[in-house]
Amino acid sequence: MEFVDVLTSRRSIRAFADTPVPDAVLERLLGRALESPSWSNTQPYKVAVAQGAVLDALKSELSRRFSAVSTLQRGSLASKVLATLRGGVLPDGDYKPILRYPEDLQPRRLATGVGLYKLLGIPRDDHVARDAQMARNFRFFDAPTALFVFVHEGLGVYSALDAGIFLQSLMLAATDEGLGSCAQGALALWRSPVEAHFDIPRHYKLLCGVSLGYPLAVPVNGFRPERREVAEILLPQRGSGKA
Ligand SMILES: Cc1cc2nc3c(=O)[nH]c(=O)nc-3n(C[C@H](O)[C@H](O)[C@H](O)COP(=O)(O)O)c2cc1C
Numbered sequence: 574m575e576f577v578d579v580l581t582s583r584r585s586i587r588a589f590a591d592t593p594v595p596d597a598v599l600e601r602l603l604g605r606a607l608e609s610p611s612w613s614n615t616q617p618y619k620v621a622v623a624q625g626a627v628l629d630a631l632k633s634e635l636s637r638r639f640s641a642v643s644t645l646q647r648g649s650l651a652s653k654v655l656a657t658l659r660g661g662v663l664p665d666g667d668y669k670p671i672l673r674y675p676e677d678l679q680p681r682r683l684a685t686g687v688g689l690y691k692l693l694g695i696p697r698d699d700h701v702a703r704d705a706q707m708a709r710n711f712r713f714f715d716a717p718t719a720l721f722v723f724v725h726e727g728l729g730v731y732s733a734l735d736a737g738i739f740l741q742s743l744m745l746a747a748t749d750e751g752l753g754s755c756a757q758g759a760l761a762l763w764r765s766p767v768e769a770h771f772d773i774p775r776h777y778k779l780l781c782g783v784s785l786g787y788p789l790a791v792p793v794n795g796f797r798p799e800r801r802e803v804a805e806i807l808l809p810q811r812g813s814g815k816a
Contacts, residue, residue, distance in 0.1 A: 574748070574749050579745050579748050579749050580745065582748060583744055583745055583747075583748040583754075584753075584794070584795075584796065584797060585754070585755040585756070585796070586714070586716075586753030586754060586755050586784070586786075586788045586794050587709065587714045587755055587793050587794065587796075588714055588715065588788070588789040588791045588793050588794055589713075589714055589715045589716040589717065589753065589784065589786035589787060589788060589789060590715075590786065590787045590788070590789050591715065591717060591786075592717065592786065592787045593624070593717045593718075594624075594717055594718045594752065594785060594786055594787075598750060598752070599622065599718065599785075601746075601750075602743055602746045602747055602750065602752075602785075603620065603743065605742060605743070605746035606739050606740070606742040606743035606746060607739070608742060609735070609738045609739045609741075609742045610735075610738060611735035611738065611739070612728055612731045612732075612734070612735055615725070615728065615735070616735070616739075617724055617725035617727070617728050617731075617732040617735055617736070618722060618723060618724050618725070618732070618735065618736045618739055618780075619722075619723045619773070619774075619777050620720050620721065620722055620723070621720070621721040621723070621767055621770070621771040621773070622718065622719075622720055623718070623719045623720070623721065623767075623770070624717060624718050624719075627770045628713070628717070628718070628719055630769075630770065631719065631766055631767065631770065632711065632712050632713065634766040634769075635711035635760070635762075635763060635766055636708060636711045636712060637662075638662045638711075638762075638763055638766070639707070639708055639710075639711045639762075640708065641662035642662055642663070642664070643704050643707075643708075645662065647700075664762040664763055665763055665764055665765050666761045666762045666763055666764050666779055667761070667764055667778035667779045667780075668761060668778065668779070668780070670758070670761075670762055671758070681801075684798070684799065685798040688796065688798055688799075689793070689796055689798075690703065690706070692792055692793055692795075692796050693706060693792075693793055707759075710757055710759040710760065711759065711760075713760075713782075713784040714755060714784050715786075716755075716784035716785055716786035717785075717786045718784070718785040718786055719760070719782055719783070719784050719785070720743075720782060720783040720785060721760060721761075721767050721771075721779060721782050722736055722739075722740065722779075722780050722781055722782065722783065723773060723777035723778060723779055723780065724736045724777065724778055724780045725776060725777060725778075726776050726777070726778050727776065732780075733780060736780050740756055740781075740783065743783070744756070744783070747785060751787070752785060752786065752787060752788075753785075753786060753787065753788035753794065754783055754784065754785050755783065755784045756781055756782075756783050757781060757782045757783065757784060758781050759782070760781060760782025760783075761779045761780060761781045761782065764779045767779065
């Protein structure tokens with residue numbers, strides 16, 4: 574594919590076929606992602622690849638936790654205490670999930686959510702259907718492969734920057750091979766389930782996950798959330814009189 578076509582056709586995929594991703598393809602994608610630039614070429618990331626039985630185990634444990642937390646959020650004080658006592662469900666990720674969006678970012682976040690749920694035919698006030706869609710995150714949208722991306726804590730924010738560049742390369746390489754992907758902050762809510770299956774150095778922190786596989790031709794995969802105009806991201810020069 575032409576570079577511009579790869580760039581503009583990559584979109585987050587939220588419905589996958591069960592066709593497995595061949596090992597050679599996965600290896601090639603990761604190798605291409607490693608072409609990415611990074612701070613002093615430190616490449617401060619590590620990736621846990623979940624497939625087959627490990628993927629199934631993670632799917633069921635993450636789904637169990639999400640469902641317990643959802644009950645906890647909606648439930649009475651007694652059910653919250655009970656769920657907490659049962660233990661192991663409260664998020665134990667390395668980074669705090671974003672619960673409140675900054676006011677100036679909220680409109681874009683809202684528009685994206687509204688657009689996605691509209692396409693899925695889920696009314697805004699249907700919390701059950703919205704929870705069910707959210708829960709699909711923890712089943713990797715049925716993808717046959719999930720990646721968990723860890724970053725070295727020693728480079729602070731620059732590790733995350735490097736991992737972001739790595740991820741974009743990976744996702745573009747996937748698009749170029751006819752695969753789909755979805756970066757998922759949701760998959761960083763819990764570290765311990767991933768740690769049950771992989772040896773992860775303590776100084777590597779769970780940044781996010783990515784579902785990877787072959788996209789299904791369904792409406793949700795055609796979702797194209799709006800982008801800002803170039804002029805909107807440009808900062809006005811002091812004294813230019815522009816707002
Ligand atoms: C760091 C990061 C975290 C994300 N987390 C989620 C997630 O948890 N669940 C989800 O469905 N999409 C998630 N997304 C996908 C974004 O919603 C998506 O990139 C954005 O709406 C733009 O759409 P596009 O990727 O289709 O261009 C995430 C994307 C990024 C880069």
